[in-house]
Amino acid sequence: MIVDLKHIGEMCSVVRTPDKGWRIGAAVSVRQLGANGDLARDYPGLIEAAQLIGSLQVQSRATLGGNLCNGAPSADAVPLMMSIEARVEIAGTRGRRMVNIESLPVAPGKVALTPDELLVAVLLPPRPARSAARYLRFTPRREMDIAIAGSGVAVRLGAAGEIAHARITLASVAPVPLRATKAEARLIGERPTAALLAEAARIAAGEAKPISDTRASADYRRELVAVLTRRALDACVAEAGVGGSKP
């Protein structure tokens, strides 16, 4: 017997949580996500990342839950969700549990769910003031291609314009989406000068553990990490600096 998860109410809805965050049903399609203007105002980078998935046909079907549970190191919506510290709600025969997204991917094609478990929803925290999050990827073809490297960045600026919080998660350069924690640490408390952002991006490239395959060499992927991370940091700092939209 096959059960269609896309008819379970809570898995198909997008709702604001009491703390002004979001609860996105795991079976909400990327097409539906894109149609939610309020969500797009809070997390434009998430919508943008999800809209990189496949074609419009694929996006009519693709979900954030599937993007996560597919377990691909190249999953386009995952790095940004990790960087904004999203959590997931999991339901199983023994009840429900909540985990950080980061603990879900364990190996290519494998996530930390037991056979009786189902991902029910993705929970986004409220968007902090003076913050922004963006994901950039590189594909040899502009459309319908899989990232050979990607970088999902979240930044929050402090009162003096310094970087108060930063997260960088890399795609396609490790068996699972990879946090660049050394690069993040380099940024904290510093003023976001072009030189600093470039330096942090270089550190992130050093943290990447890419392989060489038919699609790209390890060196090329590493170089891409530096470029994409720098650009994503630039974009986030600019966006967070101009107010980073108070929700």
Add this chain to the structure above:
Amino acid sequence: MKTVVQCEVNGEPREALVDPRDTLLQLLRDRLGLTGTKEGCSNGNCGSCTVLMAGAPVCACLVLAGEAEGAHITTIEGVADGNDLHPVQAALIQHGGTQCGFCTPGIVLSAVALLAETPQPTSGQIRHAIAGNICRCTGYDKIVTAIAAAAAEMQAGARQ
């Protein structure tokens, strides 16, 4: 165990017996005889089997037949109004946007979905909308020209 699926295809109620493993593509072609929808890669990459479900383009090869229960589906057979071709179809003929024709039904449905939401698309939006439809004959330029012409034609029609 086979089950009965009831759905609406091109505005008409249809019913068919399907296996849980059947795809919407098999339902349309093999059970309902609607062979205008083409099977290409069978894994969502080529877009030949594009149909609309509630107005949204999907690859019929990636939808289970059972999911069609209660759905409103548009296939290429439902695009023309009797003998009057849809402006997208007419423009593809006029501008030479079709050669072997295998990808054309899918392209038409992607374009119809685009124009329903974006009546005056830019060339970039047209290219993005058909990025999931592979054509190995035309080189795409004439398809983009045709869709832009159809958009203009439909706008002119709407103004009358």
